[in-house]
Amino acid sequence: MPVDSSFAKTLQRALISADSGAVIQIPVGRFSFDRSISLDGIDHVSIIGAGKGKSILTFLGQKDGAEGMLIKANNILLEGFTIEDAEGDALKIQDSEHVVIRNVHTTWTKGAKSTNGGYGIYPVACTNVLVESCEASYASDAGIYVGQSKKVVMRKNIAHHNVAGIEIENSQDVEVYDNLAENNTGGILIFDMPGLPQANGGRVKVYNNISRDNNFENFAPEGGVVSTLPPGTGMLIIAHTDVEVYDNEITGYKTLGLGVISWFFTERPFDTSNGYDPYYKNIYVHDNLFMRKKAIPDLSKEFGQMVNALFIGKPQDIIIDGIFDPEHQDLPTICLTDNGENLRYTNLNAETATGIPDLKKLLDHDMSKLICQGTSFAVEGIEVE
Amino acid sequence: MIISKDLKVQGGCDPAEQYMFMKFIGNQMVGKNYHANEVRWTIFGLLLVLILLSCEQTYPAVHLTDEPFERLSEYHFFKDQLNQLSPNNRVLPYDLITPLFSDYALKSRFVWMPPGKTATVNDVNLLSFPEGTALIKNFYYPRMDSDHMNIVETRLLVKRSNGWDPLTYIWNEAQDEAFLEIAGDFKKITAQDPTGNSFTIDYAIPNKNQCKGCHERSRTVTPVGPTLKNLNRIYDYPEGSMNQLVKWKEVDYLTGYDMSRDTAKLADWSDPSTNVHDRALAYLEVNCGTCHHQEGPANVSGLRLDSHESNLFNLGVNKAPVSAGKGSGGRKYDIVPGKPDESILVYRMQSLEPGAMMPEMGRKLVHKEGVQLIRDWITSMPTTE
Known part of the structure; x- marks a missing residue:
């Protein structure tokens, strides 16, 4: 397909001059951009292409701007286009309300490179967001990522060959269902990170997803938390409160099916002055299918090396760090119920451990202590047009 | 101010000057003993219009309309x-x-x-x-x-x-x-x-x-x-x-400006007689703090670079990046006290890659003098080990 470089300015002018209510079409074709394209402050705008792989925006050789497309506006529909090779994040939506992202594909075409942009589809600090039927690949951080947002639904998406397939970070009232995450380093991540304006996430339901064969090399640049993620991770929950994980198929992992850890376990500094809670609470994992891969766990990352050292070449199904908030001993910190037979489960009891020999003495494999029902919570539904 | 032969006004359009001129003309007319008031005021008025028009032709005043001008x-x-x-x-x-x-x-x-x-x-x-x-x-x-x-x-x-x-x-x-x-x-x-x-x-x-x-x-x-x-x-x-x-x-x-009350003065980043901390914070506030501000678009990173920030973690000290992607340059923290070459802040200021550099736009060159200042500042911080 020939590349059209003249459309970039046409589209940018249209997005600057749009009236509220405008429907801006991206025709069939391959269009090159040398700087970020953006919509800022004009509400009720739709940007609609002819479909994934049909309307392609390529940012190869981009000279300016830290993302491919940047949206800061309310009541927005983004549908039916592909964003390729953005210098930074492919599609960033910030400080926006009522956003629908449908049938959008973000990718980097040169394969898994640490110089690829961080995020594919990246709503941050948004409220009422629906991400559906999208595809994200080759992001050097997360393919589909939602951060510091409220009321989010992610469904029917496919994330593959990213470091993290799908990631929920410091977000509240999130439903993640009917998604497929495969061939990423890690399938689905639910993190609470310190030092952010939205200090804590909460109320996340993850169900009916398939997280399979997420054994892809970790090609994230050092620095970000995902750079420590061991290849072969089905799902990882860090320091979150109120997470229900059920009816998922978590399969084909060579290192770990599900990890649940506090921020302490990352051994990274944090600050609680904004109310950040480094512990996980009310994590309810039930009725999932776990099926590990027959393989040597990852040796490239510290966490994988630890799994290898503790369990000598055996992939694990569920590992928790056992670092519980002493102030909230009464809450069910974590419940692991009806997730199948013969699971390799370990509570690391890592609170006092320093080093592998220490850890070995403290391992607890008795999951029956955690058969319980999590405290139920409701996820506030989204409102989009 | 003089009037040339063709009666075009030469000189400034200062209202005070115009007033003086009209007073002068008025006095001249009184001096020449015109007896008909009507005649006197008609001539006076005509002259006034003439002066204002001529003035308009020479130096039109600044004017703005609701719509921007093309030129x-x-x-x-x-x-x-x-x-x-x-x-x-x-x-x-x-x-x-x-x-x-x-x-x-x-x-x-x-x-x-x-x-x-x-x-x-x-x-x-x-x-x-x-x-x-x-x-x-x-x-x-x-x-x-x-x-x-x-x-x-x-x-x-x-x-x-x-x-x-x-x-x-x-x-x-x-x-x-x-x-x-x-x-x-x-x-x-x-x-x-x-x-x-x-x-x-x-x-x-x-x-x-x-x-x-x-x-x-x-x-x-x-x-x-x-x-x-x-x-x-x-x-x-x-x-x-x-x-x-x-x-x-x-x-x-x-x-509402009170010289004795409003004494706050930003440090001059380039003045070596001022202490390096104040200069660095002034530089960061102006070059980074427009976005890295509590209410700025980079608030989602949790990194706040303004001269009022007293929380070192918020200023980046031992703060892990959140969504830096390749902007981390493989470094772990925004600022590692005493170690500019391990600090992401310095890496991003030295980068010219659109997806990694800071600020994200408006820069095609490394500001060598600015980078040196930030290096000096980080070097001057006591190491935390």
Whole structure:
């Protein structure tokens, strides 16, 4: 397909001059951009292409701007286009309300490179967001990522060959269902990170997803938390409160099916002055299918090396760090119920451990202590047009 | 002021001067003993109209309309030849103590407010500008082949009834006009840095949304340069040197300013006699803090670079990146005390890659002197080990 470089300015002018209510079409074709394209402050705008792989925006050789497309506006529909090779994040939506992202594909075409942009589809600090039927690949951080947002639904998406397939970070009232995450380093991540304006996430339901064969090399640049993620991770929950994980198929992992850890376990500094809670609470994992891969766990990352050292070449199904908030001993910190037979489960009891020999003495494999029902919570539904 | 043979008024349009002139004419008429009052007042009135019209033809006053002009000259901010940038009446030049680095471009800044209007000091020590205000900023380089300047662009912030409107005018080759461009552009520039090294860059002129991207507080466009503390310096006016805030007060561009109370003064980043901490924070506030501010677009990173920030973690000390992607440069923390070469802050200031560099736009060169300052500052921090 020939590349059209003249459309970039046409589209940018249209997005600057749009009236509220405008429907801006991206025709069939391959269009090159040398700087970020953006919509800022004009509400009720739709940007609609002819479909994934049909309307392609390529940012190869981009000279300016830290993302491919940047949206800061309310009541927005983004549908039916592909964003390729953005210098930074492919599609960033910030400080926006009522956003629908449908049938959008973000990718980097040169394969898994640490110089690829961080995020594919990246709503941050948004409220009422629906991400559906999208595809994200080759992001050097997360393919589909939602951060510091409220009321989010992610469904029917496919994330593959990213470091993290799908990631929920410091977000509240999130439903993640009917998604497929495969061939990423890690399938689905639910993190609470310190030092952010939205200090804590909460109320996340993850169900009916398939997280399979997420054994892809970790090609994230050092620095970000995902750079420590061991290849072969089905799902990882860090320091979150109120997470229900059920009816998922978590399969084909060579290192770990599900990890649940506090921020302490990352051994990274944090600050609680904004109310950040480094512990996980009310994590309810039930009725999932776990099926590990027959393989040597990852040796490239510290966490994988630890799994290898503790369990000598055996992939694990569920590992928790056992670092519980002493102030909230009464809450069910974590419940692991009806997730199948013969699971390799370990509570690391890592609170006092320093080093592998220490850890070995403290391992607890008795999951029956955690058969319980999590405290139920409701996820506030989204409102989009 | 004199009247030439063809009765065209020569001289300034200062109302005081005009008043003196009319009084003079009036006295002349009385002196010549005209007896018919009607005749006297008719002639007086005709002369007044003539003077005002002639004056209009010579130096039209600055005027703004609800819609932006296509040409910079239409605003009449400058008299005589446009590229001399000689300010028209009421167009007041100003300078900042610590400016934003823009690829070593030189800048000349002006402010204009409608007659009878004035800025006020609001409670957070910021300036609140009246409707109709125009902030005018010219970006230029000395020409390598002549003594003239090469003016690249003039950026305006015009305060309309619905808020600040960012406008960029790109100068033509002849340097006699600049034209409105909302979609931005690139211009090949060859010039020299302060150490005499010549460079050639694709200077990036921002599109309208990119202007908004930096001039943003809580999703509202706002000026970021002229704060009380950054204006609090001496300026060499044609009529003599004077503190800018005192001058603004004197010409009624500022009310509510109390010289003994509003003493806050930003450090001069380039003044080696000031301590390195204050200089570094001033530099970071101006170059990074427009976005990395509690209400700025980079607040989602949790990194706050303004000179009031006292929480070291928020300033980046031992703070892991959140969504830096490849911007981390493989480094773990924004600032590692004592170790500039392990600090992400320095990496991103030294980078020229669009997806990794900071600021995200408006820079095609490394600001060597700025980087050195931040390196010195980080080196001066006591190591935490």
